[in-house]
Amino acid sequence: MAVKAMYDYTWPSRSAAELYGDDQLVHVWWRGNPYFVSAQTFRFPKAMPFGALVNDVLKGFFTADPDFVPESLDTAAWKVDHEDLVPDLEASLEANGVGHKSLLEFSL
Amino acid sequence: MTVPAQKPARKLSMKQRYTALTHDLDWTPTYVKEEEVFPFTTFEGIKVHDWSKWDDPFRLTVEAYNKYQAEKDRRLYAVLDGFAQSQGQLGLTEARYMNAMKIFLQGIPVHEYNAHRNFSYLARYANGPGARFAALCQSLDELRHAQTEIHTLSHYNKYFDGMHDWHKWTDRVWYLSVPKSFFEDAQTAGPFEWLIAIGFSFEYLLTNLLFVPFMSGAAFNGDLPTMTFGFSAQSDESRHMTLGLEAIKFMLEQDEDNLPIVQDWLDKWFWRGYRLISLVAGMMDYMLPKRVMSWKEAFELYFEEQMLNGLFKDLEYYGIRPPRHVDWAIGEKEILSHQVYWILYQYSHAAAFTTTIPNAEDQEWLEKAYPETWPIYKQVVWDKAQRVMDAGGRYFNPGLPQLCTVCQIPMGFTEPGDPLTQCQRQTVYEGERYDFCSDGCQWIFEREPTKYRQSWLPVHQIFQGNCGGPTLPDVAAWYGLQPGDGAEYLGSPDHQAWLEWHGQTTKEA
Amino acid sequence: MSVAAESRPVGVDIQENEENRALVEAIEADNDDLTIRHMPGMIRLTKNGQLVINQASVEARLGRPWETHEFQLAIITYFGEFVEWDDDQIIIAWKH
Numbered sequence: 153m154a155v156k157a158m159y160d161y162t163w164p165s166r167s168a169a170e171l172y173g174d175d176q177l178v179h180v181w182w183r184g185n186p187y188f189v190s191a192q193t194f195r196f197p198k199a200m201p202f203g204a205l206v207n208d209v210l211k212g213f214f215t216a217d218p219d220f221v222p223e224s225l226d227t228a229a230w231k232v233d234h235e236d237l238v239p240d241l242e243a244s245l246e247a248n249g250v251g252h253k254s255l256l257e258f259s260l
Numbered sequence: 261m262t263v264p265a266q267k268p269a270r271k272l273s274m275k276q277r278y279t280a281l282t283h284d285l286d287w288t289p290t291y292v293k294e295e296e297v298f299p300f301t302t303f304e305g306i307k308v309h310d311w312s313k314w315d316d317p318f319r320l321t322v323e324a325y326n327k328y329q330a331e332k333d334r335r336l337y338a339v340l341d342g343f344a345q346s347q348g349q350l351g352l353t354e355a356r357y358m359n360a361m362k363i364f365l366q367g368i369p370v371h372e373y374n375a376h377r378n379f380s381y382l383a384r385y386a387n388g389p390g391a392r393f394a395a396l397c398q399s400l401d402e403l404r405h406a407q408t409e410i411h412t413l414s415h416y417n418k419y420f421d422g423m424h425d426w427h428k429w430t431d432r433v434w435y436l437s438v439p440k441s442f443f444e445d446a447q448t449a450g451p452f453e454w455l456i457a458i459g460f461s462f463e464y465l466l467t468n469l470l471f472v473p474f475m476s477g478a479a480f481n482g483d484l485p486t487m488t489f490g491f492s493a494q495s496d497e498s499r500h501m502t503l504g505l506e507a508i509k510f511m512l513e514q515d516e517d518n519l520p521i522v523q524d525w526l527d528k529w530f531w532r533g534y535r536l537i538s539l540v541a542g543m544m545d546y547m548l549p550k551r552v553m554s555w556k557e558a559f560e561l562y563f564e565e566q567m568l569n570g571l572f573k574d575l576e577y578y579g580i581r582p583p584r585h586v587d588w589a590i591g592e593k594e595i596l597s598h599q600v601y602w603i604l605y606q607y608s609h610a611a612a613f614t615t616t617i618p619n620a621e622d623q624e625w626l627e628k629a630y631p632e633t634w635p636i637y638k639q640v641v642w643d644k645a646q647r648v649m650d651a652g653g654r655y656f657n658p659g660l661p662q663l664c665t666v667c668q669i670p671m672g673f674t675e676p677g678d679p680l681t682q683c684q685r686q687t688v689y690e691g692e693r694y695d696f697c698s699d700g701c702q703w704i705f706e707r708e709p710t711k712y713r714q715s716w717l718p719v720h721q722i723f724q725g726n727c728g729g730p731t732l733p734d735v736a737a738w739y740g741l742q743p744g745d746g747a748e749y750l751g752s753p754d755h756q757a758w759l760e761w762h763g764q765t766t767k768e769a
Numbered sequence: 770m771s772v773a774a775e776s777r778p779v780g781v782d783i784q785e786n787e788e789n790r791a792l793v794e795a796i797e798a799d800n801d802d803l804t805i806r807h808m809p810g811m812i813r814l815t816k817n818g819q820l821v822i823n824q825a826s827v828e829a830r831l832g833r834p835w836e837t838h839e840f841q842l843a844i845i846t847y848f849g850e851f852v853e854w855d856d857d858q859i860i861i862a863w864k865h
């Protein structure tokens with residue numbers, strides 16, 4: 153539905169992909185662990201290898217939960233935008249289908 | 261007031277005085293067209309045939325308005341004065357009580373002022389004299405609310421952190437973007453939608469959940485100024501409720517084509533308002549050391565009983581049904597406050613209030629108020645937070661949360677019937693993905709995507725480099741936060757000062 | 770299904786203080802089957818059908834003239850509708 157207005161109402165998104173250059177926003181969600189109250193939003197290069205995301209970022213980040221075992225991420229089940237994903241650790245986020253404001257979800 | 265010897269005889273009855281001083285002062289323009297004088301009341305599609313049908317049941321005139329508002333202010337400022345003079349802040353239940361007030365006083369005065377602005381616009385641009393005069397009164401009321409809240413705040417600011425830059429915070433800090441986006445959403449709508457949004461949905465349908473249990477909570481916790489400005493504002497509010505109810509009935513009675521438009525707005529603004537006051541749920545159940553009632557009980561009393569079983573049975577006559585997604589809200593009543601406070605707890609290092617783990621007494625109360633759900637959250641989150649604390653740490657979330665595009669609250673709300681799995685909703689619009697906390701927020705977005713894609717989402721703005729820099733200290737500096745404004749309550753400057761005032765030290769406590 | 774207006778509750782929350790005592794007593798006297806609930810700082814009065822406030826009853830207890838407009842100083846919130854607000858009487862009820 154169009155916004156009711158006295159003129160032709162159209163304004164751009166305040167979070168469009170172009171605003172982040174070679175980077176993009178990604179929401180990382182540890183499903184089933186409400187200790188992190190919501191999914192986390194990060195800004196990552198689109199070209200970042202999936203393996204670097206897991207090993208260099210997430211394994212450290214989630215240690216805020218004292219029960220987190222970093223190695224458990226090696227066998228995590230992944231989904232991107234609600235679809236199953238078997239990640240290629242060498243390939244970039246983009247090549248793994250992780251786009252701007254994608255929801256990257258894992259369960260342990 | 262003095263007692264006159266006998267009642268002065270009145271020439272006109274109340275109804276006649278009201279009519280003489282509002283409706284009878286109106287005239288029909290002859291040398292300009294009506295749509296030139298009132299250009300903003302047609303584009304929303306609401307059809308009005310007879311503006312004279314809009315009446316104010318309070319039958320207020322300028323004279324009566326001034327007289328009673330002056331009396332309200334006189335009473336209020338006497339209390340504020342007495343409180344300041346007697347060092348009333350010493351009589352609060354605990355310093356941590358102030359955190360609930362901080363969120364309220366940081367987030368609301370600016371929007372009282374915004375309400376003042378928008379009602380003065382209606383006082384000029386509504387076609388009928390009844391609507392214009394009621395809007396004029398409300399416009400002045402809302403200005404008074406902004407002022408009395410700021411006066412209350414200015415006393416507390418001398419003794420507590422988290423008060424000094426409320427005006428700047430309203431525009432910048434992440435959790436204050438929640439009320440800001442709500443009010444700006446309403447202000448940028450047309451006049452009729454504004455009336456359904458603020459006048460009806462917020463002030464009639466939901467206001468009791470915001471004010472009544474909360475102000476009664478202030479009374480219970482020794483916070484006289486808040487209790488007094490709260491009840492004083494509420495006395496105006498009952499007039500605002502009346503305006504809201506008058507507005508919706510007027511639209512429904514004027515033309516049956518208005519029904520679907522009104523229903524749609526009602527559906528939108530119920531959910532918008534309900535999500536906004538979820539902050540109050542967290543404040544009521546977790547931030548008040550002494551509680552009058554739980555969120556759940558307030559919701560049942562003031563919303564389910566009064567509104568669903570009272571008001572909506574009345575509106576059924578016009579073809580109005582209860583708001584869309586109301587069942588979702590009912591389903592959340594047992595878990596809402598747990599989830600909201602858990603959000604506030606883990607992000608309070610980036611806020612202008614402090615939080616702490618519910619103490620033994622709080623936990624006992626929570627267990628009684630929420631026998632089904634409290635044990636779940638205690639086990640899954642609070643016991644762990646306590647373990648971290650016992651080991652000398654304090655759990656703060658090291659990152660930034662995913663925000664709902666519509667309500668702007670971190671997406672910590674869960675799927676219906678599943679208290680541990682966060683709800684994730686996404687919509688792709690013109691090739692871009694947008695996130696929502698619930699079906700309600702997603703539905704609102706999909707009605708007007710070109711409006712909500714402009715959301716100023718604090719997390720996204722930080723990542724775009726618009727908030728002072730990429731690190732937490734950068735952002736905190738840009739927010740204008742000072743040490744002591746946020747983070748953990750125990751050991752905070754507020755806590756230490758409180759103990760000192762009462763002759764204790766942190767070690768003894 | 771629609772529940773008749775006469776059997777649905779209406780109510781009003783009033784600041785509980787000395788100034789309002791006569792008003793509360795007048796409401797209690799003029800409305801049978803009133804439900805009363807005390808909360809810190811306030812008192813909540815509810816009743817099925819309609820709730821009436823009579824100027825004469827308030828004045829009799831107050832010992833001075835009382836305009837119905839003064840009710841605005843006492844009220845915190847209400848539910849129902851002001852179906853009547855005149856010099857001598859205020860009535861809260863549902864219309865439909």
Ligand SMILES: [Fe+2]
Pocket residue numbers: 372375401402405493
């Ligand atoms: Fe207000």
Ligand SMILES: [Fe+2]
Pocket residue numbers: 402463496497500
């Ligand atoms: Fe208001």
Ligand SMILES: [Zn+2]
Pocket residue numbers: 535664665666667668669696697698701
């Ligand atoms: Zn939302």
